[in-house]
Amino acid sequence: MLNAKDKLKILDIITIILVAAAIGMVFFYAPIERVMGYVQKVFYFHVASAWVGMVSFIVAAVTGGIYLRTSDQKWDVVSYASVEIGIVFAIIAIAMGSIWARPIWNTWWTWDPRLTTTSIMTLIYIAYLMLRQGIDDPDRRARFGAVYVIVGVLSVPLTFLSIRIFRTIHPVVIGKASAASAAFDMAPKMLQTFLFSLLVFSILYIDLLWHRVKLGKLEEEVEHLKISSME
């Protein structure tokens, strides 16, 4: 029977192979878009990063809710870890989107509903990390954190639906576009690369979360040791 360390090692190896395969598909398999050229290939990892960002914040809210019900610190560790990873991917998605926008929209940034709501969502979670630093008592910090992520998760559906609710220049990739927004039609090879990228980034998220939770548990141990050494 494999122990947790071996399982994590296997997941690491699988993740590295899958990420390499996804890079290969983006660079060599997906066709070059007729109008936008090479920059359109940014799309595959841009959307996958945004996807992981949103999933992370939903996972943080769910585990925050479990913490409030059980008062088990491990769920706070998972919630906090998920927020941290979500912020990394949300910032990557914003930066990649900005690079894609420059040649296509002729600007690095515009206050489009999708860009604005994504920025607000990311700032909400950055504020969460900062506010947590200001609370010393672990139980209070965990309770506060859980309530914050449950309220903060409202920004996720708002961000996801912003391109369907408001008039926007950001294309709709998942689901049908509304009259106010543009749809993005993909060739079969593009769609395959896109779906594979989503899958790979989801696995990468699980792998990173596992590592970050391990780190969180060690942080907890050190915090307990510090408290007991002061007593």
Next chain:
Amino acid sequence: MDEPAQTVQYFIAGYTVIFIGLIGYMVSLYLRWKKLLAAKKMLEDK
């Protein structure tokens, strides 16, 4: 038929951002892990 736009430099920039971002985050996880292990050892030795 028109040629696609020449946007290869933006493509490279986009993927540079994601690689730097992800590798940077993984390095930060590793460094924090090492720092915590050292702190744990020091506290246990006290």
